[in-house]
Amino acid sequence: QLQLQESGPGLVKPSETLSLTCTVSGGSISASSYYWGWIRQPPGKGLEWIGNIYYSGSTYYNPSLRSRVTISLDTSKNQLSLKLSSVTAADTAVYYCARRRASSSGLDYWGQGTLVTVSS
Amino acid sequence: QSALTQPASVSGSPGQSITISCTGTSSDVGGYNYVSWYQQHPGKAPKLMIYDVSNRPSGVSNRFSGSKSDNTASLTISGLQAEDEGDYYCISYTSSSTWVFGGGTKLTVL
Numbered sequence: 677q678l679q680l681q682e683s684g685p686g687l688v689k690p691s692e693t694l695s696l697t698c699t700v701s702g703g704s705i706s707a708s709s710y711y712w713g714w715i716r717q718p719p720g721k722g723l724e725w726i727g728n729i730y731y732s733g734s735t736y737y738n739p740s741l742r743s744r745v746t747i748s749l750d751t752s753k754n755q756l757s758l759k760l761s762s763v764t765a766a767d768t769a770v771y772y773c774a775r776r777r778a779s780s781s782g783l784d785y786w787g788q789g790t791l792v793t794v795s796s
Numbered sequence: 797q798s799a800l801t802q803p804a805s806v807s808g809s810p811g812q813s814i815t816i817s818c819t820g821t822s823s824d825v826g827g828y829n830y831v832s833w834y835q836q837h838p839g840k841a842p843k844l845m846i847y848d849v850s851n852r853p854s855g856v857s858n859r860f861s862g863s864k865s866d867n868t869a870s871l872t873i874s875g876l877q878a879e880d881e882g883d884y885y886c887i888s889y890t891s892s893s894t895w896v897f898g899g900g901t902k903l904t905v906l
Contacts, residue, residue, distance in 0.1 A: 715842075715897075722799070722900040723834075723842065723885050736893050739797060772841055781830035781889060782847025789841055 678702040680773050680787035688794050694763050698756040698773030698787055706731055706751045709778040714747060714758045716769040717789075724769075726758065728776065763794045800825065800886055800898035807904040813874040816901045818886035819867060824896055826867035830889035833862060833871045837882045845884075846871060873903075881905045 684696035698712070705712060713728030727737035729747045737745050746759040756773055770791050774783040801819040808814040818825065818833075825831055829849045834842035844853050846862035849869060859874045869888070873880055886898040 723836075723887075723897045725887065725895040725897055728895075738894060739892065780847055781832040781887065782844045782851075782853065783832065783834070783842070783887075784844050784847075784853060786841040786843075 678775065678785045680775065680785055682771060682773055682787045682790040684790060684792070686791060686793060688763055688767075688792060689796050690764055690794055691762055694758070694760040694767060694792055694794070696758045696771055696773075696790065696792070698758075700754050700756065700775075704751075705749055705754045705756060711776045711778060712747075712749065712756045713774055713776065713783070714756075715772045715774060715783075716767075717772070718766075718769045726760075726771075729756070730778070765794050768792065768794045797824075797890060797892065797894060797896045800888060800896055802884075802886060802898040802901045804899070805902045805904065807906055808873075808876045809906045810876055810878065812876050813872060814876060814903065815873075816871045816884050816886075816903070818869040818871070818888070818898045820869075820888055820896070821867055823891040824867075824888040825864065825869050827891060828889045829864070831862070831864060831869040832887055833860075833869075834885045834887070835880075835882050836885065842885060876905055878905050 679701045711728045714726040744761045770789040772789045773787045775785040833846040836842045850862045
């Protein structure tokens with residue numbers, strides 16, 4: 677059974693870089709035909725797609741975040757990472773990682789989510 | 797990119813059917829059969845209920861169904877049950893090779 681687990685600092689200062697890791701177990705992150713992505717949800721609000729990365733390394737980002745976001749894969753550790761620079765309070769959210777099969781719209785496996793608060 | 801439009805809330809009594817709409821444009825919902833729906837309970841991660849407009853993952857009740865007409869996708873839940881209460885989100889692929897969520901709909905089972 678595939679499992680995803682987000683980890684990283686729960687508190688980040690304004691203007692700094694938010695860094696999160698998603699550890700995948702029960703399957704390989706480099707398996708062909710899968711996208712791995714990040715989604716976030718501010719407290720009490722809806723879901724926002726941040727971006728995703730194909731197993732080959734191609735990346736796609738939300739236009740509103742593109743200038744600040746980097747998503748990458750570490751195949752040696754079977755991990756997905758997210759870096760979001762120059763954060764503000766508006767970036768406070770629960771951050772989820774998720775998997776999608778290529779040629780499908782379904783995000784079929786999700787992590788449990790991790791809350792990141794941006795505050796000084 | 798603008799969020800897809802969903803009603804903020806819907807409600808129904810046990811046993812009834814409800815439909816949640818998800819309206820976009822020809823550059824997203826109307827242009828591709830890549831719409832999926834998620835159910836989210838408080839404090840939990842979203843759960844995939846429908847993918848590629850109308851396909852149901854293994855393990856999801858057949859009371860959940862999806863469809864699409866022009867720029868609007870719909871999720872229908874028949875035989876409403878108390879456990880169906882929660883938030884529902886749609887997401888669509890876009891012509892920019894990105895994805896956009898709907899604003900979410902809160903379903904209340906009366």
